Amino acid sequence: MSGRTDKTSDLGHALLGLLARREATGYDLSARLAAPLGYFWTASHSQVYPELARLEAAGLVTHEEIPGRGPRPTKRYAVTAAGRSALAAWVVTDPGEQADRDVLVLRAYSLWLADPAAAAAMLRGLRERHAARLEEYLQHEREIRAEGGEIAWDDPRFAALARVRAGIGYERHRLAWVDWVVSALTTGHAPTDDAN
Amino acid sequence: MSGRTDKTSDLGHALLGLLARREATGYDLSARLAAPLGYFWTASHSQVYPELARLEAAGLVTHEEIPGRGPRPTKRYAVTAAGRSALAAWVVTDPGEQADRDVLVLRAYSLWLADPAAAAAMLRGLRERHAARLEEYLQHEREIRAEGGEIAWDDPRFAALARVRAGIGYERHRLAWVDWVVSALTTGHAPTDDAN
DNA sequence: GGCTCCATGTAAAACGTTACATGATTTC
């Protein structure tokens, strides 16, 4: 029985997922998980470094020191065979209920108490941010598809595409919702039919 | 200077938002914030009780003891005038960037390593859950609209409607995404055009 | 007799953010 069975966290699986594509330093991984570029998971370097140490203790990754420019030795991490199979097994596990916490919908729930003009202004600012993100995602999708040809399911690009399409769908839903709320605030009441 | 300026947390605002609609015990609030019914925020009772104490110390809520069936005195909480105006002011503040952490998309990002049949099975189970939730939300929307007539923006039902419509849009987006992934796994490759 | 509902609290652990700390090289 080698390797701990300590149960790897979601963050650990995020790091494994990135490392399975290519080797990287903790710094690289942190950069890719910095908001809002890493739009499926976010983490700061202070979480990443200890987690990499834990993954290594569990035998899921290894590192090798390479020449670098930091005051401490620069470490390049790679997934082990055990790490790769742990990741593959975890992928198909049931993700369970997601705790949906949404700070915008939380505000919406108390909108009836607020100043409607101020609320509409806040929402319009938000709309712009969502529209900008949607454009980024669409651009990113085009980049993934740029080479042309079919993208098979076992190609890492397929997973990248799935990820970006989740982002695109989400932003579109968000835009539609914000527009619904703003138009209701403008007319003073909710539309009586939304064509469900 | 009365009242602390300690900065109320999101949870605190969630509780204020519920209490602004009607008075309730900590137990009631916990029940309404239990997943998945409270689909804009979730919390367990061990978070709710201390937070209510903090809100009271800040002068945003008060309580009165009522006859109840617990081993300790039963407390019914209500928002104060200060609580109501703090809530109204917070509603229109910019919610900032949401850290989007999505355990399903996190899995999708490593899907290329997994067994496609197992992945499709997991996703089909998930699809059912999303479809069931969507039905619940649509039913809830019908209930809100049941009385008929226009729902003005300053009616608490308007905010409830905004909340449920966010849920409906989200579930539809999720269903479409899951279907996209499952169909790609079934055909073995991503569709070459998604009609963007 | 056992289970669920009511009703409140505390404690420990896990997870996440922000701040502290260090220091060479490259770019403006």
Added chain:
DNA sequence: GAAATCATGTAACGTTTTACATGGAGCC
């Protein structure tokens, strides 16, 4: 010469989850 980039780590704090603890009333 100031700022950003590379590169790693620890510490303090805040938030969230899970577990412990108590006890009466009503239902099967």
